[in-house]
Amino acid sequence: MTADTTLHKAPAAPGASGAPARKPRRRPASPARRSGWTPWLYLLPALVLLGGLLVYPIYQLGLISFLEYTQAQVSGGEPTTFKGFGNYATLFGDSQFWQVLLATVLFAAACVLATLFTGCALAVLLTRIRALPRLALMMAALGAWATPAITGSTVWVFLFDPDFGPVNKVLGLGDFSWTYGRYSAFALVLLEVLWCSFPFVMVTVYAGIRAIPEEVLEAASLDGASQWRIWRSVMAPMLRPILIVVTIQSVIWDFKVFTQIYVMTNGGGIAGQNLVLNVYAYQKAFASSQYSLGSAIGVVMLVILLAVTLVYLRLVRRQGEEL
Amino acid sequence: MSARALLRVRRPGRLAAEAVALVIAAAVAFPLYWMVLSAFKPAGEIQSTEARPWTLAPSFDSFRRVFEQQEFGRYFLNSLLVAGTVVIASALIAFLAATAVTRFRFKFRTTLLIMFLVAQMVPVEALTIPLFFLMRDFGQLNTLGSLILPHLAFSLPFAIWMLRGFVKAVPEALEEAAYIDGASRTRFLWQILFPLVFPGLVATSVFSFISTWNDFLFAKSFIISDTSQSTLPMALLVFFKPDENDWGGIMAASTVMTIPVLVFFVLVQRRLVSGLGGAVKD
Numbered sequence: 001m002t003a004d005t006t007l008h009k010a011p012a013a014p015g016a017s018g019a020p021a022r023k024p025r026r027r028p029a030s031p032a033r034r035s036g037w038t039p040w041l042y043l044l045p046a047l048v049l050l051g052g053l054l055v056y057p058i059y060q061l062g063l064i065s066f067l068e069y070t071q072a073q074v075s076g077g078e079p080t081t082f083k084g085f086g087n088y089a090t091l092f093g094d095s096q097f098w099q100v101l102l103a104t105v106l107f108a109a110a111c112v113l114a115t116l117f118t119g120c121a122l123a124v125l126l127t128r129i130r131a132l133p134r135l136a137l138m139m140a141a142l143g144a145w146a147t148p149a150i151t152g153s154t155v156w157v158f159l160f161d162p163d164f165g166p167v168n169k170v171l172g173l174g175d176f177s178w179t180y181g182r183y184s185a186f187a188l189v190l191l192e193v194l195w196c197s198f199p200f201v202m203v204t205v206y207a208g209i210r211a212i213p214e215e216v217l218e219a220a221s222l223d224g225a226s227q228w229r230i231w232r233s234v235m236a237p238m239l240r241p242i243l244i245v246v247t248i249q250s251v252i253w254d255f256k257v258f259t260q261i262y263v264m265t266n267g268g269g270i271a272g273q274n275l276v277l278n279v280y281a282y283q284k285a286f287a288s289s290q291y292s293l294g295s296a297i298g299v300v301m302l303v304i305l306l307a308v309t310l311v312y313l314r315l316v317r318r319q320g321e322e323l
Numbered sequence: 324m325s326a327r328a329l330l331r332v333r334r335p336g337r338l339a340a341e342a343v344a345l346v347i348a349a350a351v352a353f354p355l356y357w358m359v360l361s362a363f364k365p366a367g368e369i370q371s372t373e374a375r376p377w378t379l380a381p382s383f384d385s386f387r388r389v390f391e392q393q394e395f396g397r398y399f400l401n402s403l404l405v406a407g408t409v410v411i412a413s414a415l416i417a418f419l420a421a422t423a424v425t426r427f428r429f430k431f432r433t434t435l436l437i438m439f440l441v442a443q444m445v446p447v448e449a450l451t452i453p454l455f456f457l458m459r460d461f462g463q464l465n466t467l468g469s470l471i472l473p474h475l476a477f478s479l480p481f482a483i484w485m486l487r488g489f490v491k492a493v494p495e496a497l498e499e500a501a502y503i504d505g506a507s508r509t510r511f512l513w514q515i516l517f518p519l520v521f522p523g524l525v526a527t528s529v530f531s532f533i534s535t536w537n538d539f540l541f542a543k544s545f546i547i548s549d550t551s552q553s554t555l556p557m558a559l560l561v562f563f564k565p566d567e568n569d570w571g572g573i574m575a576a577s578t579v580m581t582i583p584v585l586v587f588f589v590l591v592q593r594r595l596v597s598g599l600g601g602a603v604k605d
Contacts, residue, residue: 038508042423043435045416046479053454053476054442060453125344133341133348140351146588147355148537150556151577155358158570166357166374195351256446259539278448285452286544298449309444313437
């Protein structure tokens with residue numbers, strides 16, 4: 001430490017030039033910067049945990065997806081055998097897989113669009129109202145956001161219950177069962193997902209709008225631009241970084257919805273009509289002990305989300321963010 | 324009051340916008356209202372097909388049923404223990420890691436940062452199967468550790484990424500001054516940097532708390548036989564019955580499960596919004 005401090009003082013000493021104040025400001029290397037092992041020491045706990053509980057399981061997931069791994073192998077009754085792409089062949093040859101994959105993508109896309117639209121619209125709304133209604137909307141949204149997925153799911157199922165729920169009463173639907181039909185069940189889950197995920201978008205975008213200089217918006221509205229035009233031509237471009245973040249987050253969350261589908265449609269709906277990849281993998285692995293097939297589905301999910309991540313990284317990089 | 328605020332007050336559409344906002348707020352709050360209301364309704368009213376939005380005879384029967392059945396208190400404590408451990412441990416570990424990647428220049432730094440970013444995107448749910456075998460091999464199935472460890476690992480990348488901005492914001496001059504004054508690196512870390520970054524830690528903790536408190540999949544998959552190690556989501560499922568759901572019990576249990584998160588949210592609300600702003604801007 002003493003060596004460091006003397007080194008520090010050296011450049012600060014007035015030079016022979018006689019103009020110490022105008023000397024080019026060369027930032028002395030901070031003592032923390034030149035310390036071989038310290039950063040790795042700080043990183044150690046994080047790296048150990050991530051290595052053991054994230055990287056290694058990913059490797060294992062890939063491995064199991066290439067093995068024959070069912071209850072017999074798990075209990076040690078039979079030796080595990082290498083199946084190559086056999087599991088994937090089985091999976092890709094199963095029409096149910098493609099159906100579930102399509103449902104997952106469409107359902108996630110619908111959730112993302114609904115969440116982004118609602119979140120952005122309400123964020124704009126928040127900027128045009130006085131403090132009291134704003135507080136009311138903020139508080140309601142925070143409440144929905146804070147609600148655990150499982151309680152949110154049970155409450156929404158109860159709201160739409162054919163016998164005791166208030167929604168059917170108000171809408172005059174009699175004993176219409178929302179979870180019976182495929183599309184009405186997906187719609188119900190979508191409503192719940194929208195309810196608990198729009199607040200994140202709303203709050204984040206609202207924070208972003210507040211950071212836009214007022215003069216810019218004022219100038220636009222004085223020039224006679226419509227609300228929609230202001231949003232499209234002025235606000236949306238300035239909010240681009242934030243919009244990218246919330247879009248990607250929503251894609252990731254909605255693509256791997258598990259609890260809502262599992263609880264609201266009772267494990268994937270009648271005859272699996274409401275399965276999404278996540279629940280499908282879970283059912284394959286833990287309900288029917290086909291761990292290798294479940295793992296193969298997991299790998300498919302991983303690959304899709306990594307592709308999304310790469311797109312995200314490119315977008316972030318293109319904006320020149322320094323890491 | 325700024326000129327723009329004055330302008331805004333005169334807008335004719337504002338009252339309409341406020342009315343819309345209030346209606347939406349009411350609609351968004353309604354499910355939570357219905358949950359609490361149903362938890363307090365006497366059994367007869369819940370089973371009635373009337374579905375009235377009020378009750379004239381609030382009762383604690385459902386709550387009593389919840390706490391009497393299935394060691395609910397135990398589940399609650401388990402949930403609290405798991406979430407509490409994850410929040411504290413991940414805050415400390417992420418603080419160290421965020422300090423390393425923001426205040427040091429070293430080889431592989433950028434690579435590590437990108438890896439943390441990628442790690443955030445890994446679908447945790449897809450890892451349930453290998454984690455199940457990992458926990459089995461270490462004899463951790465049916466223990467709270469099998470819930471704590473994965474959640475700890477999964478909340479770290481996001482926590483590090485988010486804390487980065489807060490650690491970066493602490494001026495370097497302060498660090499240099501501390502060293503010149505003879506502070507050791509450890510002392511600077513815990514007595515100067517840590518308190519300064521604490522607000523950021525609070526904002527970050529919200530996310531690790533929520534993801535852990537909400538966990539349903541791991542609790543369902545890893546706690547297979549020893550129900551004394553179960554957490555709240557499992558307790559809730561007990562009230563779903565094949566013939567007829569005990570809606571009063573479900574709503575009471577849901578209320579008990581939601582309140583701690585709501586309290587946590589309200590407590591850190593300000594920090595959360597500013598924290599999000601900071602993380603996003605960065």
